[in-house]
Amino acid sequence: MAFNNNVFINCPFDPDYKVLLNPIFFTILFLDLTPLISETNDSGSVRVNNIKKLIQKCKYSIHDISRCEALKKNKLPRFNMPFELGIDIGCQTFSLKTKRNLILEKEPYRYQKVLSDISGQDIKNHNNDPEELVLNLRNWFSLVLKKNLIAGSKIWTAYNEFIFDFTNQMKKEGFKKKDIESLPKSNLIRYMKAWLSGRPII
Amino acid sequence: MAKNIKDFQYNPRIGRALSNASRGKADRYHIISREGEWIIKKDGNVKPKKIYSSRYSAIRYAQSALMQGKVREYVVHKKDGSIQEIKTRR
Numbered sequence: 001m002a003f004n005n006n007v008f009i010n011c012p013f014d015p016d017y018k019v020l021l022n023p024i025f026f027t028i029l030f031l032d033l034t035p036l037i038s039e040t041n042d043s044g045s046v047r048v049n050n051i052k053k054l055i056q057k058c059k060y061s062i063h064d065i066s067r068c069e070a071l072k073k074n075k076l077p078r079f080n081m082p083f084e085l086g087i088d089i090g091c092q093t094f095s096l097k098t099k100r101n102l103i104l105e106k107e108p109y110r111y112q113k114v115l116s117d118i119s120g121q122d123i124k125n126h127n128n129d130p131e132e133l134v135l136n137l138r139n140w141f142s143l144v145l146k147k148n149l150i151a152g153s154k155i156w157t158a159y160n161e162f163i164f165d166f167t168n169q170m171k172k173e174g175f176k177k178k179d180i181e182s183l184p185k186s187n188l189i190r191y192m193k194a195w196l197s198g199r200p201i202i
Numbered sequence: 203m204a205k206n207i208k209d210f211q212y213n214p215r216i217g218r219a220l221s222n223a224s225r226g227k228a229d230r231y232h233i234i235s236r237e238g239e240w241i242i243k244k245d246g247n248v249k250p251k252k253i254y255s256s257r258y259s260a261i262r263y264a265q266s267a268l269m270q271g272k273v274r275e276y277v278v279h280k281k282d283g284s285i286q287e288i289k290t291r292r
Contacts, residue, residue, distance in 0.1 A: 131283075161245065163279070167285055198225035
């Protein structure tokens with residue numbers, strides 16, 4: 001049943017996005033789902049093949065297209081996120097019809113100027129606010145899982161507590177702030193899982 | 203000293219410590235931004251102890267509780283969940 005629990009995350013992995021990416025991981029784990037990301041540095045493999053395999057493995061996908069813009073003046077924007085979103089919608093249309101995609105944007109209707117074809121999909125705005133993002137994710141999963149889930153505000157406060165315990169523990173282990181930020185995402189996910197495993201069920 | 207590659211691998215001992223940390227209820231308040239307000243929540247509790255409209259008022263309450271010995275420590279979180287400040291009773 002792994003397919004039904006897997007969530008593909010198509011988001012930027014740059015340091016500036018960490019403030020949103022970590023709450024995404026945490027919320028998915030809190031809801032007893034499994035986040036899957038493409039974190040390969042294997043230059044020998046074709047990256048898009050890994051992405052396609054991940055998309056096939058996941059019933060749910062989170063696509064954040066809020067960063068599809070040039071990060072600096074005179075630089076080109078990156079289009080990996082809308083490209084992977086397109087693959088996923090194709091997979092849903094022609095093969096795995098039960099798949100569900102959530103598209104995240106930073107402000108309402110911005111996508112209509114650059115990617116108007118996605119109208120009609122599930123699109124939520126996070127306004128670059130991690131708390132709003134957690135609430136949106138929880139509400140969307142409540143809808144697609146057809147379950148009355150724990151309140152998003154409780155997930156958000158639990159995330160804050162996790163941040164404290166995690167930072168505290170890593171500092172005890174001799175990790176500096178920069179070291180903590182350099183941890184592979186897959187390991188951060190495992191630490192989140194470990195922390196959640198100790199929590200009493202609410 | 204910078205960490206070596208081995209340290210960046212998953213460490214089950216750290217995982218166990220995190221699991222224990224979330225299981226226990228420490229003598230600590232968290233000041234957290236939530237839905238436009240600032241809540242004070244005791245570590246491990248589900249419900250907030252106090253709710254304030256401003257961060258300043260929440261910190262004042264926590265400071266007073268710390269000085270009166272009602273709590274050993276309080277943590278002020280930024281709006282993104284990261285840690286702004288930790289105050290511990292001496």
